[in-house]
Amino acid sequence: xxxxxxxxxxxxxxxxxxxxxxxxxxxxxxxxxxxxxxxxxxxxxxxxxxxxxxxxxxxxxxxxxxxxxxxxxxxxxxxxxxxxxxxxxxxxxxxxxxxxxxxxxxxxxxxxxxxxxxxxxxxxxxxxxxxxxxxxxxxxxxxxxxxxxxxxxxxxxxxxxxxxxxxxxxxxxxxxxxxxxxxxxxxxxxxxxxxxxxxxxxxxxxxxxxxxxxxxxxxxxxxxxxxxxxxxxxxxxxxxxxxxxxxxxxxxxxxxxxxxxxxxxxxxxxxxxxxxxxxx
Amino acid sequence: xxxxxxxxxxxxxxxxxxxxxxxxxxxxxxxxxxxxxxxxxxxxxxxxxxxxxxxxxxxxxxxxxxxxxxxxxxxxxxxxxxxxxxxxxxxxxxxxxxxxxxxxxxxxxxxxxxxxxxxxxxxxxxxxxxxxxxxxxxxxxxxxxxxxxxxxxxxxxxxxxxxxxxxxxxxxxxxxxxxxxxxxxxxxxxxxxxxxxxxxxxxxxxxxxxxxxxxxxxxxxxxxxxxxxxxxxxxxxxxxxxxxxxxxxxxxxxxxxx
Amino acid sequence: xxxxxxxxxxxxxxxxxxxxxxxxxxxxxxxxxxxxxxxxxxxxxxxxxxxxxxxxxxxxxxxxxxxxxxxxxxxxxxxxxxxxxxxxxxxxxxxxxxxxxxxxxxxxxxxxxxxxxxxxxxxxxxxxxxxxxxxxxxxxxxxxxxxxxxxxxxxxxxxxxxxxxxxxxxxxxxxxxxxxxxxxxxxxxxxxxxxxxxxxxxxxxxxxxxxxxxxxxxxxxxxxxxxxxxxxxxxxxxxxxxxxxxxxxxxxxxxxxxxxxxx
Numbered sequence: 114x115x116x117x118x119x120x121x122x123x124x125x126x127x128x129x130x131x132x133x134x135x136x137x138x139x140x141x142x143x144x145x146x147x148x149x150x151x152x153x154x155x156x157x158x159x160x161x162x163x164x165x166x167x168x169x170x171x172x173x174x175x176x177x178x179x180x181x182x183x184x185x186x187x188x189x190x191x192x193x194x195x196x197x198x199x200x201x202x203x204x205x206x207x208x209x210x211x212x213x214x215x216x217x218x219x220x221x222x223x224x225x226x227x228x229x230x231x232x233x234x235x236x237x238x239x240x241x242x243x244x245x246x247x248x249x250x251x252x253x254x255x256x257x258x259x260x261x262x263x264x265x266x267x268x269x270x271x272x273x274x275x276x277x278x279x280x281x282x283x284x285x286x287x288x289x290x291x292x293x294x295x296x297x298x299x300x301x302x303x304x305x306x307x308x309x310x311x312x313x314x315x316x317x318x319x320x321x322x323x324x325x326x327x328x329x330x331x332x333x334x335x336x337x338x339x340x341x342x343x344x345x346x347x348x349x350x351x352x353x354x355x356x357x358x359x360x361x362x363x364x365x366x367x368x369x370x371x372x373x374x375x376x377x378x379x380x381x382x383x384x385x386x387x388x389x390x391x392x393x
Numbered sequence: 394x395x396x397x398x399x400x401x402x403x404x405x406x407x408x409x410x411x412x413x414x415x416x417x418x419x420x421x422x423x424x425x426x427x428x429x430x431x432x433x434x435x436x437x438x439x440x441x442x443x444x445x446x447x448x449x450x451x452x453x454x455x456x457x458x459x460x461x462x463x464x465x466x467x468x469x470x471x472x473x474x475x476x477x478x479x480x481x482x483x484x485x486x487x488x489x490x491x492x493x494x495x496x497x498x499x500x501x502x503x504x505x506x507x508x509x510x511x512x513x514x515x516x517x518x519x520x521x522x523x524x525x526x527x528x529x530x531x532x533x534x535x536x537x538x539x540x541x542x543x544x545x546x547x548x549x550x551x552x553x554x555x556x557x558x559x560x561x562x563x564x565x566x567x568x569x570x571x572x573x574x575x576x577x578x579x580x581x582x583x584x585x586x587x588x589x590x591x592x593x594x595x596x597x598x599x600x601x602x603x604x605x606x607x608x609x610x611x612x613x614x615x616x617x618x619x620x621x622x623x624x625x626x627x628x629x630x631x632x633x634x635x636x637x638x639x640x641x642x643x644x645x646x647x648x649x650x651x
Numbered sequence: 652x653x654x655x656x657x658x659x660x661x662x663x664x665x666x667x668x669x670x671x672x673x674x675x676x677x678x679x680x681x682x683x684x685x686x687x688x689x690x691x692x693x694x695x696x697x698x699x700x701x702x703x704x705x706x707x708x709x710x711x712x713x714x715x716x717x718x719x720x721x722x723x724x725x726x727x728x729x730x731x732x733x734x735x736x737x738x739x740x741x742x743x744x745x746x747x748x749x750x751x752x753x754x755x756x757x758x759x760x761x762x763x764x765x766x767x768x769x770x771x772x773x774x775x776x777x778x779x780x781x782x783x784x785x786x787x788x789x790x791x792x793x794x795x796x797x798x799x800x801x802x803x804x805x806x807x808x809x810x811x812x813x814x815x816x817x818x819x820x821x822x823x824x825x826x827x828x829x830x831x832x833x834x835x836x837x838x839x840x841x842x843x844x845x846x847x848x849x850x851x852x853x854x855x856x857x858x859x860x861x862x863x864x865x866x867x868x869x870x871x872x873x874x875x876x877x878x879x880x881x882x883x884x885x886x887x888x889x890x891x892x893x894x895x896x897x898x899x900x901x902x903x904x905x906x907x908x909x910x911x912x913x914x
Contacts (some may be wrong), residue, residue, distance in 0.1 A: 146754020154759055170778050227660075231667035236675050242891040242898075244853040246769070249860060249869075250875035250883045255692055289487045292457050297501040297552055298477030307500070311491040328766040334857045337772060345770075349861075352773035362776045368765040375765070388490045388532045 127301075149306070170351055170380075172358035180358035189350065198366065201332050201343040204260065208267030211330045213321055216272040219318070220279025229281070245270030246334040253339060263335040268380050270331035271324040278303065278320020282313030290317065322378050329371055402469065404588045405431040405556060406456060409463035411614070423449045424613035426588060427463070429607060436582060438590045438603030440596065440643075446615025447592045448484075451560050455481050467556065475491075476503060480549030480587075482559040486541040488533040494520060495529040495545050501552030512551075519547040522581055538596055539570040546581065556588045563598070572631075575601050579627060600640050602630050608647050618647055653836035664687065694881030699888065702881045704882060713873040713882070715865055720886075721893060724855060731790025732851045738791075739798030739847075740840055746799070747836070748828045760799060768793030768854040772861055781862045794847040796802070801843025805836025825852025841905045848901055852894045860899040867893065 122321070146382055162171040172180075183192040183230055190233050223230040252262035273339050290308045299307060336345020351359030412424040423446045427639055431437050441447045451460045454465050465472040467479065480501075488497050494515070498520055502512035507553040521530060523543040534539055542562050549557055559578075563571045582589060593599055599606045606621040621643060625635055676696050682688045683695045694702075698768045706717035714722075744751040746760075770791045779785035815825045859868020868889050874882030 135729075141750055143750055147758050148750065151757045202447065226665055228667065232671045233666045235668040235672050239672065239675075241896045243887055244856050244861060244894075246853065246857045247871060247887045247890050250871045251693075251880070251887070252718045254875055254883065255876075256881060287487070289483060289485065292455075292475065293481070293483065293487050293489075294500075294504070295475040295633070296455060296457070296477070296479065296481045297504055297548075299504045303504055307504070308489070314491070330769060332766055334769040337769060337861055339859070348770060348773040352777045354817065355777070357774070357777060358857045360777060364766055364770050364774065367767065367770050368762070371765040371767060386491070388534060 123342045132231050139240060147153070170357055172361060176358045179360040181355070181366070184359070184362065189347065192340060194347075194366070197342055197344055197347055198370065201336065201345065202370070203210055203345070204267060204332050204335075205325070205328045208264045208332070209271055209325055211264070212268045212271035212328070213275055215268075216275025216324070216359070217279045217320075221275040221283060221313075221318075223276070223280040223284025241273060245331050246338075249302055249335060249338050258339045258341075263332065263340070267328050267331045271328040274323035274327060275317075276320075278323070279313070282316030282320070283309060284311040285316065316359050318382055318386060322375075325374060325378060326371065329374060333367065344366045403430040404433040404435070404468065405429070405590065406466040406469075407450075407454065407463065408466075410450070410453060410465060411462040412453065412458065412543045413461045422614040423462075424453075425616045427615070427617055431588060431590060431649060433588055434586045436591065438599040439590065439592045439609065440594070440599045441609035441615065442594050443550050444613060445609040445611055446613060447609050448560050449544070450591045450615065451481075451558050451590060451592050454556075455479055455558050472475070475619075477505065477552045478554055479556045479558055480552055480554035482545045482549050482557070482562045484561045484564050486533070486538075486545055486565075488541055488544055488548075490533050493532055494525060494536075497533070497544055498547045498551050500548060505552070516547070516551050519551045520544075522523045523547045524577065532586070537570075538566045539574055542566070542574060543577070546578075546599070550581075550585065550587075554587065556590065557618075559581075559589065559591045560596065561592050564604045566596075567620060571598070576628070578602060579629075583627070596640055596643050596644050597631065600625075600636055600643070601631065606643070608643065611647075660845065663888070664767075667903040680691075692880060693825075694718075694879075694884055699884045699889070702879075702885050706885070711801065712877055712879075713870060717889070720865060720867050720870050721889060724890075725893065726866070727786040727859075727866065728790055728851055728855045730783065731787040732794050732848060734791045735794030735847055735851065736797050736844070740793040740802045743799035743802025744806050744828075744833055744836060746812040748832050749824070764796055764800075766792075768796075768850055768856045771854075772856065772858050775858070776862050781864065786858050786863075789858045790851045794851040797843045797846040797850060798840075801839045801846070805839030806832045806853050806888065809835045836839060841908075843906060844901055845898060848898060849894075852890075852897070856890055 123390070134376060159173050159175075162173040162176075167241055181194065184197075186193065189197070190220050219233065223233055248266050248269055249262070252265045256262035256265060290312060291304055294308050332343070334344040336343040337349050340346045340349075348360050348367070351357065351361075351363060358383035407427055407429040410424055410427040410429075411422075414421045414423060427450060429437075429450075439447045439450060449458060454467075454472060456472050456479065459473070472479075478582050489500065492500070493515055499512045499516035504516055507515070517529070520526065525540060525543055525547065526541065528536070531543070536544070545562065546559075547592050563574050566574060578591075578604065591599075591602055595603075600623060603623050606623060608618045608621070611616040621639065623639065625633070625639070629636060643651045679693075680695045683690055703717070703747070703879065708716065710716050710719075742752075742756060746756050747753070768789065769788050775785045775788045776793075779788055815826060815832050817831055822830070837871050855866075855870045856871075859866040860872050863869040863872075867886050870889070871883050871886035874880065874884075874886055
């Protein structure tokens with residue numbers, strides 16, 4: 114929010130004298146607008162639901178809350194809300210770990226060796242345009258509906274950013290940094306330890322971040338197609354049993370989880386890469 | 394470093410250096426038969442407009458490039474690769490952004506295997522020399538341009554090089570900071586004397602800093618145009634009549650519009 | 652840095668990519684032909700190509716000729732995508748400049764943003780059913796987010812000097828918006844187009860996998876139901892190729908439009 118002073122509606126901040134000016138100033142304050150927005154959204158939602166504007170398709174906001182509370186306490190298909198959430202998260206974490214463990218080294222070797230790059234890149238480019246979810250039928254055919262097929266697909270989705278960012282991280286290191294290290298007397302090994310890894314690290318870490326959010330997205334897709342537990346299962350069940358409150362409730366939890374993950378990772382990045390100036 | 398006749402051997406010697414980049418059709422002739430001799434603890438300025446090959450010459454002395462013809466020598470030994478006996482200060486600062494000021498300055502001694510306590514003291518001495526006391530724990534992105542460059546100078550010094558090579562180090566600074574850094578450079582150099590080769594495109598800067606000014610021609614391939622001896626006493630005065638006269642003379646004779 | 656690279660290594664680097672792809676295809680073929688991977692699980696590249704040509708003319712066994720599936724998918728994808736552009740870009744631009752727009756729209760947007768596109772699928776199907784409307788909605792929702800974000804940031808990044816200059820000439824807020832902010836935001840906007848397309852295409856495939864009666868995602872699912880791995884792979888490959896082609900087209904269109912606008 115850097116250009117606020119230049120935005121059209123912020124004039125010289127004079128005290129409003131008339132009631133008209135006061136009202137006008139109130140409405141130009143962003144935070145007031147935010148609040149109005151959220152409240153009206155909820156009110157409109159409630160009204161639309163009560164008035165049956167979308168048929169029985171729209172649950173009231175309170176119904177969603179109640180549904181979530183209910184799933185929190187009472188098992189759905191054998192598991193409570195938190196247990197379903199944990200199933201999804203567990204798949205994400207396992208697949209994410211595998212993707213990083215395989216993807217980052219591949220990307221790094223592509224960055225270090227032109228030959229590895231020449232061999233791997235064309236194959237990679239060939240597979241990249243296929244959305245990971247497109248693999249699902251093949252995965253189910255091979256592994257059945259269990260955990261393996263889901264982990265497989267998530268790995269496919271999560272591995273791409275790891276490879277790309279690790280490769281670019283190394284490729285885009287300022288060559289002058291290498292000159293500098295050599296002038297200071299560093300040998301080849303020290304070049305890699307003292308320059309390549311630290312310089313590439315922010316990009317690699319960014320790749321891991323993207324990878325994690327890809328994993329979260331992909332796990333949902335996998336769970337939508339065939340699962341007996343997980344957040345994706347919850348929303349698809351909501352659809353199957355015509356309980357929109359369950360669908361929306363599930364979406365809320367999914368969104369909150371995605372948000373929490375991204376916040377946690379952003380904080381982790383600040384701790385791990387303190388020298389990165391953020392370009393907001 | 395004296396030979397039998399009692400005359401000091403040059404610290405740096407470049408003989409018949411030429412440099413080409415690229416091959417065949419895209420071959421660029423960057424330097425043409427450069428001969429240069431630099432005495433110990435002399436402050437030599439290589440002056441030329443952009444695209445005159447002066448940075449290339451510096452990098453050949455640094456060992457980052459190999460000359461296409463000719464040789465460069467340091468203390469009689471041929472320069473063939475980069476090494477800690479020459480220290481370099483880059484135009485773009487090229488500090489390690491993930492290391493603090495202390496981390497940057499102590500990098501050279503660290504690579505040589507100096508134990509931590511010792512190298513911290515050594516680095517601390519040079520951080521103090523360039524006037525950055527108190528900033529040891531700062532990261533480069535928190536520093537101004539002038540401060541970053543001072544870190545660069547301290548970092549090069551800390552490795553105890555025989556020769557300091559500076560590649561248009563003040564090109565990115567504003568005028569005020571630039572004047573300040575020029576004065577700082579002289580102060581630092583006089584405190585800890587080293588042989589210095591300084592590249593710039595600014596005539597005033599050259600006259601302020603150099604014992605000798607080597608002017609390269611303004612177009613590729615870079616050839617030595619003329620060498621000026623600057624006999625003005627230090628500290629120099631930008632407005633001194635002799636200073637201005639030399640500056641004027643260089644401007645006229647070399648047709649450099651700087 | 653070395654000045655030269657030996658010619659033999661240059662030649663090697665040129666042919667390695669082709670060798671690599673050929674090896675992958677070759678290994679793939681061998682794995683199935685030798686029975687290491689049973690043919691029930693994986694079709695050979697040859698079989699996939701055969702099916703491709705077969706499907707060009709024959710509607711069986713899934714109910715439609717190949718081109719019909721492709722067109723259905725493209726149609727659904729483009730409908731949602733264009734809607735996302737038409738609504739998302741102006742919204743994002745307005746949000747970037749007018750406090751009223753930002754104040755009202757942002758909280759809602761921030762609530763929607765963390766929702767992964769695929770999470771919309773059950774809701775969309777529940778509301779609109781399996782047909783075009785439902786799919787278009789999902790794709791619209793997926794494409795909206797990058798469009799809005801990029802347009803918003805694009806306007807926010809307008810050079811303040813131009814704005815001040817326009818004010819000294821007495822330009823109104825709306826004039827500044829249309830004549831300065833919007834043009835200056837265009838590069839960012841176009842940057843978002845490809846991202847939005849990728850998100851939309853992915854969402855489409857997911858939606859078709861779950862509930863559809865035509866389209867490439869449907870083809871993939873049918874392949875599994877009919878236990879025809881060649882159909883599955885054909886579907887996957889077609890998804891990839893079609894996605895690339897659309898991306899290239901968008902890129903060309905973008906280049907035409909941006910020809911005069913410089914950063």
